[in-house]
Amino acid sequence: MERIPVLRMGTLLLITIQVDMHDKLALQLQDDVTSRIAEWGSTGVLIDISSLEIVDSFIGRMLANIAAMSRVLGAETIVVGMQPAVAITLVELGMSLPGVRTALSVEAGMELLYGAGAGFRTGSEHERDEA
Amino acid sequence: MSDLADIISRNEQQIRSEWIGDLHQTVQRSDLMSKAEMEEQCSALLSAVTEAVRSSGSEDVMTAGWRQTREYLEEISASRARQGFTATEVATFVLSLKRPLFSAIRRDMGKTQDKMFDTIWTATELLDRLALLTTDAYLAAREELISRQQQELLELSTPVVKLWEGILALPIIGTLDSARTQVVMENLLQTVVATNSKYAIIDITGVPTVDTLVAQHLLKTITAARLMGAECIISGVRPQIAQTIVHLGINLEDVTTRARLSDAFALALQMSGRTVVRQNASAAGSKVVLAGPLAKQEG
Numbered sequence A: 001m002e003r004i005p006v007l008r009m010g011t012l013l014l015i016t017i018q019v020d021m022h023d024k025l026a027l028q029l030q031d032d033v034t035s036r037i038a039e040w041g042s043t044g045v046l047i048d049i050s051s052l053e054i055v056d057s058f059i060g061r062m063l064a065n066i067a068a069m070s071r072v073l074g075a076e077t078i079v080v081g082m083q084p085a086v087a088i089t090l091v092e093l094g095m096s097l098p099g100v101r102t103a104l105s106v107e108a109g110m111e112l113l114y115g116a117g118a119g120f121r122t123g124s125e126h127e128r129d130e131a
Numbered sequence B: 001m002s003d004l005a006d007i008i009s010r011n012e013q014q015i016r017s018e019w020i021g022d023l024h025q026t027v028q029r030s031d032l033m034s035k036a037e038m039e040e041q042c043s044a045l046l047s048a049v050t051e052a053v054r055s056s057g058s059e060d061v062m063t064a065g066w067r068q069t070r071e072y073l074e075e076i077s078a079s080r081a082r083q084g085f086t087a088t089e090v091a092t093f094v095l096s097l098k099r100p101l102f103s104a105i106r107r108d109m110g111k112t113q114d115k116m117f118d119t120i121w122t123a124t125e126l127l128d129r130l131a132l133l134t135t136d137a138y139l140a141a142r143e144e145l146i147s148r149q150q151q152e153l154l155e156l157s158t159p160v161v162k163l164w165e166g167i168l169a170l171p172i173i174g175t176l177d178s179a180r181t182q183v184v185m186e187n188l189l190q191t192v193v194a195t196n197s198k199y200a201i202i203d204i205t206g207v208p209t210v211d212t213l214v215a216q217h218l219l220k221t222i223t224a225a226r227l228m229g230a231e232c233i234i235s236g237v238r239p240q241i242a243q244t245i246v247h248l249g250i251n252l253e254d255v256t257t258r259a260r261l262s263d264a265f266a267l268a269l270q271m272s273g274r275t276v277v278r279q280n281a282s283a284a285g286s287k288v289v290l291a292g293p294l295a296k297q298e299g
Helices: A023-040 A057-072 A084-092 A106-115 B002-026 B035-056 B064-083 B087-095 B098-109 B113-156 B178-195 B212-228 B239-248 B261-271
Strands: A006-009 A012-016 A044-048 A076-080 A101-103 B161-164 B167-173 B199-206 B231-235 B275-278 B288-291
Touching (some): A006 A023, A012 A106, A023 A057, A044 A057, A044 A106, A057 A076, A076 A106, A101 A106, A101 B212, B002 B035, B002 B098, B002 B113, B035 B064, B064 B113, B087 B113, B098 B113, B161 B261, B178 B212, B199 B261, B212 B231, B261 B275
Parallel strands (some): A012 A044, A076 A101
Antiparallel strands (some): A006 A012, B275 B288
């Protein structure tokens, strides 16, 4: 059965959506993500949707759900690489995904997660200390 | 109507000179068109009408025989629309042909009242149709002009400029309606992706009024940018607009706003971990350089 891979990168989970999402796939992904977080004790989830070109309200809600579920399990979710057309569609659908954090690229998203202390589980807002 | 054709061709010379004389008195716009050009147009149109009436009659100006006349009239009207003539002046150009034409008919048919009346009626109908045709063509030319300008305005007024690595600015000039919001939003989001910019400053100094609808459009754009991982700062909020926003109860609490573009830019620099310092503090106002950690540190 078709399945979206969930990769483990240290304390993070990386999910790259490269196929058209359909509802069954989305539900399967929710199951996978939650069980992986519990299994590996992940503290951050990166969802890369830069290849996703079509969204509907279900997929939008799925993203919000995964973020909420991860938060309950103690992991921060960041959605990265959303296409302009997808963003406009979600806004027109009235889904602003208030609980979901976003970043422009996987790289930026990882910095955000590490900056947020995802590696140490401080749970605070991200604070950079470059010096 | 061969009677009409006869009369016109017999009196063509006189009708033309009377017509031109009338035009000089009524709608001559020497500021927009030279006398010679006007006379040339009159002659060309009159001979075209004569030709068409003779070959195809005057009942229907939409027939093939009138095609040349129609095209010539449309061309004249369109060029006048662009030159700045009013609709009245354009219609009067054709309608002023009535008096010379009627005088010619009276001279030729003054003795037979019924026939004269019929011919005058035919001529009136013909000229009215031609006048309507010119008005239509005039309006079409104006419509085209307006829609082209609208399009240009739409494209011109929404530039996205890069202020710094990772910082964009979007100065909005004019009222934000749905169509423009769409263009603005698409422009901004495309540029965010293309330049990988984390901060976008939307400057509304040029927006005359902010009502609930404009605010809603702004919030939509900001939300879409946020979904992509970019943060928006609104700048150029004038005191009156700040008051209006509060009075209308528009909720901008989740949005960072600043009064001036420079403040917003400073904030964006700060948020991206940059500081601006003067190189030599004693040489006041000499050089301003960017220092601090310049390595990429988006966050």
